[in-house]
Amino acid sequence: MADPRTSIISERLKDVRRIIAVSSGKGGVGKSLVATTLALSLAKKGCKVGLFDLDFTSPSTHLILGAGNAKPTEEKGLVPPKVAGLTYMSLIYYSGDQAAPLRGAETSNALIELLAVTLWGKLDFLVIDSPPGIGDTMLDLVKLVPRIEFLIVTTPSQLAFETVKKQIRLLKELKIPILGVVENMKMTPSEIVKKGTERLDLKFFSEIPFDQAVEAAIGSPQQLLATKLGEKVQQIAQTV
Amino acid sequence: MADPRTSIISERLKDVRRIIAVSSGKGGVGKSLVATTLALSLAKKGCKVGLFDLDFTSPSTHLILGAGNAKPTEEKGLVPPKVAGLTYMSLIYYSGDQAAPLRGAETSNALIELLAVTLWGKLDFLVIDSPPGIGDTMLDLVKLVPRIEFLIVTTPSQLAFETVKKQIRLLKELKIPILGVVENMKMTPSEIVKKGTERLDLKFFSEIPFDQAVEAAIGSPQQLLATKLGEKVQQIAQTV
Numbered sequence: 001m002a003d004p005r006t007s008i009i010s011e012r013l014k015d016v017r018r019i020i021a022v023s024s025g026k027g028g029v030g031k032s033l034v035a036t037t038l039a040l041s042l043a044k045k046g047c048k049v050g051l052f053d054l055d056f057t058s059p060s061t062h063l064i065l066g067a068g069n070a071k072p073t074e075e076k077g078l079v080p081p082k083v084a085g086l087t088y089m090s091l092i093y094y095s096g097d098q099a100a101p102l103r104g105a106e107t108s109n110a111l112i113e114l115l116a117v118t119l120w121g122k123l124d125f126l127v128i129d130s131p132p133g134i135g136d137t138m139l140d141l142v143k144l145v146p147r148i149e150f151l152i153v154t155t156p157s158q159l160a161f162e163t164v165k166k167q168i169r170l171l172k173e174l175k176i177p178i179l180g181v182v183e184n185m186k187m188t189p190s191e192i193v194k195k196g197t198e199r200l201d202l203k204f205f206s207e208i209p210f211d212q213a214v215e216a217a218i219g220s221p222q223q224l225l226a227t228k229l230g231e232k233v234q235q236i237a238q239t240v
Numbered sequence: 241m242a243d244p245r246t247s248i249i250s251e252r253l254k255d256v257r258r259i260i261a262v263s264s265g266k267g268g269v270g271k272s273l274v275a276t277t278l279a280l281s282l283a284k285k286g287c288k289v290g291l292f293d294l295d296f297t298s299p300s301t302h303l304i305l306g307a308g309n310a311k312p313t314e315e316k317g318l319v320p321p322k323v324a325g326l327t328y329m330s331l332i333y334y335s336g337d338q339a340a341p342l343r344g345a346e347t348s349n350a351l352i353e354l355l356a357v358t359l360w361g362k363l364d365f366l367v368i369d370s371p372p373g374i375g376d377t378m379l380d381l382v383k384l385v386p387r388i389e390f391l392i393v394t395t396p397s398q399l400a401f402e403t404v405k406k407q408i409r410l411l412k413e414l415k416i417p418i419l420g421v422v423e424n425m426k427m428t429p430s431e432i433v434k435k436g437t438e439r440l441d442l443k444f445f446s447e448i449p450f451d452q453a454v455e456a457a458i459g460s461p462q463q464l465l466a467t468k469l470g471e472k473v474q475q476i477a478q479t480v
Contacts, residue, residue, distance in 0.1 A: 026298055027372050028268015028400065057373040058266055058403035104344035104376050132267050132372075133297040136344050158458060160268065163298035188452065212428065218398060 005116035010146050012077075012115065015122040016050070019145060020179065020240065024153045025167030026160040027057065027132035030184040030229075031153045033214060035129040036064045037230055038151070040221050041237035043085045047124035050080065053090035054114070054141065056107050056131045062090050066219035077119040084221040089118050104136060111140050134167045142176055149177045151205075151240070154193055155185045161193055168200055178202055179240055184229070185210045205239070208232040245356035250386050252317075252355065255362040256290070259385055260419065260480065264393045265407030266400040267297065267372035270424040270469075271393045273454060275369040276304045277470055278391070280461050281477035283325045287364035290320065293330035294354070294381065296347050296371045302330050306459035317359040324461040329358050344376060351380050374407045382416055389417045391445075391480065394433055395425045401433055408440055418442055419480055424469075425450045445479070448472045 013019065022035035032055060039051040053061040061067075065088065070081035072093050080089040094110055095102060102110055120126060128145075131137040142148060150171055154164040164181070171178055180203030183193045187210045197204040209228050217223035217230075224230050253259065262275035272295060279291040293301040301307075305328065310321035312333050320329040334350055335342060342350055360366060368385075371377040382388060390411055394404040404421070411418055420443030423433040427450045437444040449468050457463035457470075464470050 026268055028266055028395070032399065057375065058399070058406075060399045060402065063399060063402065103379070107375075135297065135342075135347075139343070155268070157455060159272065159298070159300045159303065162300065162303065166298075215397060 003112060005112050006144060009112075009115045009144055012118065012120065013126070013146060016120055016126045017124050019126045019128065019148050020151055021128040021130045021141065021145075021148055022151050022153060023130040023138065023167070024132050024160075025134050025163040025165075026154065029153050029155045029160055030208075031055075031132060032060045032064060032129050033224075033229060034153050034182060034184060034208075034233060035127055036061050037224055037233040038237055038240075039086050039125070039127040040084060040225055041230070041234040042125050042127070044225065044234070045237060048087075048122060049085075050087040050089070050120050050123045050126040051129070052118070052126060053092070053129045054111065054131060054137070055129050056091060056102060056110070056137055057133070059090055059092050061088075061129050062092060064218055064224070065221055072118075075119070078117045079119050087120060087123065089114070107137055108140050111137060112144065115144055134170055138167075142171075142174055149179050151179045152181045153184055154181060156183060156187070156190055156193055158192070161196060165196065165200070168202065180205045182206055182208060182236065184208045205236050206232050243352060245352050246384060249352075249355045249384055252358065252360065253366070253386060256360055256366045257364050259366045259368065259388050260391055261368040261370045261381065261385075261388050262391050262393060263370040263378065263407070264372055264400075265374050265403040265405075266394065269393050269395045269400055270448075271295075271372060272300045272304060272369050273464075273469060274393050274422060274424060274448075274473060275367055276301050277464055277473040278477055278480075279326050279365070279367040280324060280465055281470070281474040282365050282367070284465065284474070285477060288327075288362060289325075290327040290329070290360050290363045290366040291369070292358070292366060293332070293369045294351065294371060294377070295369050296331060296342060296350070296377055297373070299330055299332050301328075301369050302332060304458055304464070305461055312358075315359070318357045319359050327360060327363065329354070347377055348380055351377060352384065355384055374410055378407075382411075382414055389419055391419045392421045393424055394421060396423060396427070396430055396433055398432070401436060405436065405440070408442065420445045422446055422448060422476065424448045445476050446472050
């Protein structure tokens with residue numbers, strides 16, 4: 001029997017103009033930082049923006065934003081709080097920020113539940129911090145979220161980029177739109193990711209230089225926008 | 241009904257003296273590099289060592305070792321090839337190095353199958369490159385592999401360490417032995433990880449400085465042992 005909640009998801013997202021999943025086949029590439037900064041950058045331009053943390057392996061946007069005790073409120077669904085100008089929702093409001101991980105079916109269930117209950121209202125952009133990897137949760141997300149587009153984050157490391165290429169091949173097979181690739185934590189000049197991206201017929205957005213200041217800016221959206229990462233992501237926000 | 245393969249796993253591992261899972265709650269921290277280098281370092285000391293790549297999200301030890309066309313052979317089970325002096329097995333010999341990820345139950349099944357068919361023979365150490373995160377595969381691994389011990393890898397990043405701390409709390413709840421914590425990719429002095437590790441009553445093994453030479457050493461075990469990462473991991477290999 002079809003889960004009645006899946007049919008409500010399109011309805012919940014109908015007033016959201018664009019849905020961008022920031023994603024990486026590989027963890028630890030700065031995906032959550034790029035997702036959060038992209039949401040902040042789009043909001044700074046004057047757009048109405050939501051940020052949705054669906055990184056079931058290590059939710060961290062609440063730390064990056066310094067969300068403190070913000071909580072959704074209930075009103076025929078969950079109304080996300082406003083954090084740093086964003087309409088903000090995280091799976092930690094569902095599962096708590098606990099050690100015990102959700103197992104496979106529970107994760108699928110939590111994802112459906114979160115998508116079905118969250119009341120986003122009218123948004124220009126909903127930025128999703130996606131789970132890393134190309135496992136079940138990414139496939140569920142692609143199946144459940146209409147009009148989803150991907151922005152892919154990698155680092156210059158060949159180990160990261162090899163995994164990211166697998167993810168891209170998979171998304172292409174599934175015919176999911178990919179906006180392009182961002183190369184984060186760049187330390188030395190190299191064209192491997194740029195050329196590899198172009199060979200996959202994708203847009204290469206930008207190199208983001210490695211910036212020690214980012215670590216200190218965690219918890220402060222204003223400081224984050226002022227880092228080199230912040231500058232670069234604001235440029236990306238002009239072109240997505 | 242119990243899976244008959246699970247009962248064979250202990251038998252398969254009975255001549256392996258110690259089993260060390262190199263693991264990280266967070267991806268992209270250099271776990272596979274540390275696991276591979278630890279295996280190489282123990283072998284260099286004269287131990288008989290196996291390396292088992294069970295990182296279902298992004299298997300990469302074959303790239304790090306430059307394993308080329310090495311393949312297991314069949315003989316009432318799978319006999320792992322020798323690569324750089326290690327008895328080497330990877331899930332890519334099971335699933336292929338393809339884009340399409342295994343879904344939850346398939347991953348569980350692949351893990352059981354790999355553990356049940358691989359003929360390790362007599363080993364001093366079996367080093368496992370574990371899947372990142374604290375999801376199903378880590379829990380399966382803990383359940384299926386007798387005498388498993390964990391070596392935890394993190395980076396100095398607070399986002400990485402927060403996730404790693406969750407993993408440690410979970411492993412402690414499950415009463416799984418943890419050898420200690422390695423802090424990888426250290427760039428600037430800070431005591432956060434060292435102090436956090438000690439507060440969790442765990443051994444803080446070492447800081448591994450960030451070393452650009454590591455990227456160039458991928459594919460060459462000898463070069464890898466000569467990097468700063470190689471030096472530090474060889475020190476760790478003396479004390480595990």
